[in-house]
Amino acid sequence: MLWSGSSPLTVMRNSMWGFLMFAGVAWLAIGWSVMRLEPADVVSVAGPVIFFGALCEAVRALAGTRTWWLNASMAALFTATGVIVLLDRDATYTTPASLIGWFLMVRGAVDVAVATMNRGADRTWGLMLSLGVAQAGLGFFASSPLSRAADPVIVTLGGLAMLRAIADLVTSLRLREVSAVRPDVLKLSPEREEGVAGYSAGLTDFEDAPEKPRARHRAVDADARTFHEEVVSTTRDLDAKIAEAGVTGTAAAAHRLPPDRDIPAVPDTPESMAEGERRR
Numbered sequence: 001m002l003w004s005g006s007s008p009l010t011v012m013r014n015s016m017w018g019f020l021m022f023a024g025v026a027w028l029a030i031g032w033s034v035m036r037l038e039p040a041d042v043v044s045v046a047g048p049v050i051f052f053g054a055l056c057e058a059v060r061a062l063a064g065t066r067t068w069w070l071n072a073s074m075a076a077l078f079t080a081t082g083v084i085v086l087l088d089r090d091a092t093y094t095t096p097a098s099l100i101g102w103f104l105m106v107r108g109a110v111d112v113a114v115a116t117m118n119r120g121a122d123r124t125w126g127l128m129l130s131l132g133v134a135q136a137g138l139g140f141f142a143s144s145p146l147s148r149a150a151d152p153v154i155v156t157l158g159g160l161a162m163l164r165a166i167a168d169l170v171t172s173l174r175l176r177e178v179s180a181v182r183p184d185v186l187k188l189s190p191e192r193e194e195g196v197a198g199y200s201a202g203l204t205d206f207e208d209a210p211e212k213p214r215a216r217h218r219a220v221d222a223d224a225r226t227f228h229e230e231v232v233s234t235t236r237d238l239d240a241k242i243a244e245a246g247v248t249g250t251a252a253a254a255h256r257l258p259p260d261r262d263i264p265a266v267p268d269t270p271e272s273m274a275e276g277e278r279r280r
Contacts, residue, residue, distance in 0.1 A: 016063050020172035023056050024165045031161030039150030042157070046096045047086035049157060050103055053164065054078035070110065078103060097147045100156055104139025108132045111167065124174055131167050138163070202231070 030049060037045060054075045061071035081099050088095045111132030119125040141147060142156040 017172045017175035019059055020168045020175065024169035024172060026052070027161045027165035027168060031158045031165060034154060034157040034161060037154055042093065042150055042153050043085070043096050046100055046157060047082045049161070050078055050082035050085060050099070053103060053107070054082060056168070067114065074106065074110065077106065093150055093153050094148055097153045097156070098143050100153065100160065101139040101142030104135045104142060104160055108135030108139060111135060122174065124170055127170060128167065131163055135163050199231070206230070
């Protein structure tokens with residue numbers, strides 16, 4: 001929320017799933033309403049439907065994702081398409097059918113490209129890929145001579161709304177699932193946090209340390225090690241020293257004497273040290 005110190009961009013990203021859920025429900029309502037249209041109302045409805053698609057793309061662009069420029073470009077393109085549909089009111093259905101097909105082909109191609117790009121990170125990429133192919137195919141049909149009548153255009157608009165509804169609903173649920181991950185899932189234990197902090201501090205000191213002077217006639221040291229290699233080597237040497245000292249483990253404390261045995265006093269005077277030498 002804004003009052004908690006989060007930036008507006010972060011808030012918009014976190015609430016994107018809610019907007020997509022609303023958009024999916026709206027697309028369903030549009031699809032149901034379009035199928036009940038009269039032929040004379042097709043041209044008047046096709047423009048606002050494309051405008052709604054442009055609005056969805058504009059909101060996606062404002063979320064600041066890595067493909068924001070693609071969504072912004074489609075928003076501008078679909079806005080221009082909707083304007084042309086509303087201005088070109090001829091007696092036939094050629095213009096609205098071809099422009100609806102244009103909308104579907106562009107949106108389908110983008111869905112296919114984005115789904116392919118996210119195939120390693122999103123398990124729903126196969127469904128989005130199928131929806132993109134279906135949209136592109138429906139757009140190809142709408143642009144063909146087979147859809148120059150009112151009924152094919154109405155069916156195409158209904159199919160457009162249905163496909164967009166499925167795509168937005170699936171995306172919203174996926175975003176909701178990701179945003180609902182508990183914040184303590186990646187929380188480290190105190191010991192690991194201290195280890196990570198120490199490693200980070202050591203890495204910073206290692207990188208900021210001045211380079212050792214080297215003779216000009218010498219070549220670059222090919223055996224120079226990274227900080228991680230230095231840490232591994234030092235840890236290995238320390239483990240070897242501990243093993244030589246007879247320490248077999250810290251968890252079980254196998255090297256310690258039983259509590260019932262008397263531990264000799266530490267010689268802290270010259271006389272006690274001399275007595276200890278005589279006992280040996």
